[in-house]
Amino acid sequence: MTDQSARVLIVEDEAHMRTFLSTTLTHNGYSTIEASTGARALSAIRGGRVNLVLLDLGLPDVDGAEVTSIIREASAAPIIVISARDQQSVKIDLLDRGANDYVTKPFDADELLARIRVALRVAPPANGRDAVPVFSVGELRVDLPRRLVHLGGKEIHLTPTEFDMLTILVEQAGRVVGHREMLRRVWGPDSVKETQYLRVFMRQLRFKLEPEPAQPRYLVTVAGVGYRLRTDS
Numbered sequence: 532m533t534d535q536s537a538r539v540l541i542v543e544d545e546a547h548m549r550t551f552l553s554t555t556l557t558h559n560g561y562s563t564i565e566a567s568t569g570a571r572a573l574s575a576i577r578g579g580r581v582n583l584v585l586l587d588l589g590l591p592d593v594d595g596a597e598v599t600s601i602i603r604e605a606s607a608a609p610i611i612v613i614s615a616r617d618q619q620s621v622k623i624d625l626l627d628r629g630a631n632d633y634v635t636k637p638f639d640a641d642e643l644l645a646r647i648r649v650a651l652r653v654a655p656p657a658n659g660r661d662a663v664p665v666f667s668v669g670e671l672r673v674d675l676p677r678r679l680v681h682l683g684g685k686e687i688h689l690t691p692t693e694f695d696m697l698t699i700l701v702e703q704a705g706r707v708v709g710h711r712e713m714l715r716r717v718w719g720p721d722s723v724k725e726t727q728y729l730r731v732f733m734r735q736l737r738f739k740l741e742p743e744p745a746q747p748r749y750l751v752t753v754a755g756v757g758y759r760l761r762t763d764s
Contacts, residue, residue, distance in 0.1 A: 538563070538581055539581075540565075540566060540585070542566045543585070543587040545587075546567075549565050549567070553565060561647075569590045570593065573602065576606050576608070583650055584608055584610045586602075596625060599629055600629065614636060617635045631718075631719075632718065632719040646720065649716060666701045673697060688739075695716075696732055696733070700750070705760070707759045708759065714728065714729065
């Protein structure tokens with residue numbers, strides 16, 4: 532996806548901030564939709580093509596955390612939360628609910644644009660075109676465009692973050708994905724040293740996808756470097 536084809540939904544109740552974000556994005560080749568409430572944001576998600584969501588938490592009708600969960604159920608579009616709330620517990624909760632990144636106000640516009648580019652690089656196409664083919668190895672089957680995973684014919688539920696990690700491994704199947712690359716693409720450039728994120732989510736992925744998580748068949752660790760998805764069973 533090119534920047535020029537991406538459509539960004541801006542969910543922000545403060546008019547001056549919506550204007551600032553819309554102007555910044557438009558000048559950098561994006562098209563935008565604006566929503567001042569959670570209800571309008573959900574209507575926009577369900578009513579048209581949205582490639583990425585910029586979401587403020589302090590909305591007048593519905594808390595942004597709840598909006599995150601609802602958007603994630605309805606769409607695979609990346610969600611970047613923009614908020615003045617800087618508590619670590621809040622950030623973790625939003626990531627668990629399906630947000631892809633978290634930017635604390637005040638922020639630098641160039642950094643936000645960089646985070647948007649990262650999120651769009653790993654996002655599935657909004658209209659399903661040019662999608663990556665279904666990946667299969669052994670009993671594992673990953674349908675990236677539909678965000679579905681099956682193991683031995685049984686559908687496996689993954690959290691948005693787990694699926695994003697698996698997506699990156701599928702895209703580079705057979706090759707090693709370094710720790711820093713995985714962290715940057717899933718959690719953003721400020722998280723490239725947070726290797727504990729990888730350990731936690733990789734353990735969860737293996738528990739769900741590996742017949743014997745302690746002896747992984749598919750998700751291989753390359754000590755001190757990163758992870759590799761095997762292409763042979």
